[in-house]
Amino acid sequence: MKTRIIGTGSCLPETVVTNDDLSKIMDTSDEWISSRTGIRARHLVKEETTSSMSIEAAKRAMENAGVTADEIDLIILGTVSPDYVTPACACEVQAAIGAKNAVAFDINAACSGFMFALNITNAYIQAGLYRTALILGAETLSKIIDWKDRGTCVLFGDGAGAAVVRGDEKYGMLSFDQGSDGVKGDVLACLNRTNNNPLVETDPMLSYVHMDGQEVYKFAVTTVPASLQKTIEAAGLTAEDIDYFALHQANIRIIQSVSKRLHISEEKFPISLDHCGNISAASVPILLDEMNRKGLLQPGMKIAMSGFGGGLTWASAVLEW
Ligand code: ACO
Helix, strand or coil: CEEEEEEEEEECCCEEEEHHHHHCCCCCCHHHHHHHHCCCEEEECCCCCHHHHHHHHHHHHHHHHCCCHHHCCEEEEECCCCCCCCCCHHHHHHHHHCCCCCEEEEECCHHHHHHHHHHHHHHHHHHCCCCEEEEEEEEEHHHCCCCCCHHHHCCECEEEEEEEEEEECCCCEEEEEEEECHHHHHHEECCCCCCCCCCCCCCCCCCCCEECHHHHHHHHHHHHHHHHHHHHHHCCCCHHHCCEEEECCCCHHHHHHHHHHHCCCHHHCCCCHHHHCECHHHHHHHHHHHHHHCCCCCCCCEEEEEEEECCCEEEEEEEEC
């Protein structure tokens, strides 16, 4: 039995904010942002929430897969920006779509969240515990970003992506790789509120995403090609056999570097970061959904996917579409 993606969906907030729009409210420019990152615009929430975008993405994925809510027995959602500490965003989705037979929970693996959800689902399916899963990556990063820090706020966006996954006899996941390096966690961090219980004398404060961009870049351009190579070999394939590489959309330079290191044309690396920015756990499923709806993905095609980010964490998978 293989773990196969049978449908995709996504939801972006209605409001688009271009680099030029940002340059009107902070000291930046389209030239600086696009030449260093490839990002030209991002969607930011006004009314939307992590849950509302997740619910919409889930409904679109279920419609695309032709699956009803009753058939879903597992919902895993990757996020670092849920609406609530509890209930989990996955439980909000479960309630809204009426998936009464499902077990639902969130995971935090930052930008690798969707890939971790896929690999966990694969383990459940291989173990015979569940058959049909809804997996999501969803973020409202605009609420955890310091809008006074032009070095980070221009990079991120909001949105949600979803996929319906099912055990399949013919096509599906061939291999995966997952890893974490907690020692380097501080290069990409967002601390929680400080504790102000009666025993602790600190001022309550909110913290925002803090990033050492150059360290993240070094981590990404070494770890991602190595993880992809390992996963492709484990599938009994070579990089040339892969039809598309669907990577976490952090930065065009990282994607170009991975393509160079694998000696594979950039044409095989579809992009959504130009109009979405970096949406952490949501970026891989949103990209997949865009590829799917453009008709790029045909049954049996070999797709390599990779997520990487805070933790530090990374995860790759090779699957037949
Ligand atoms: N507009 C204009 N100038 C800016 C901006 C901005 N938005 N942000 C920073 N600058 C200025 C800085 O103040 C600095 O000026 P100075 O030289 O006068 O001091 C200069 O630009 C260079 O700043 P750096 O922070 O050193 O910028 P760098 O060249 O490293 O580029 C970037 C930043 C694009 C983030 C880069 O480090 C990078 O590509 N990192 C890869 C990691 C990444 O993309 N992370 C995304 C999220 S993480 C993830 O998803 C895994």
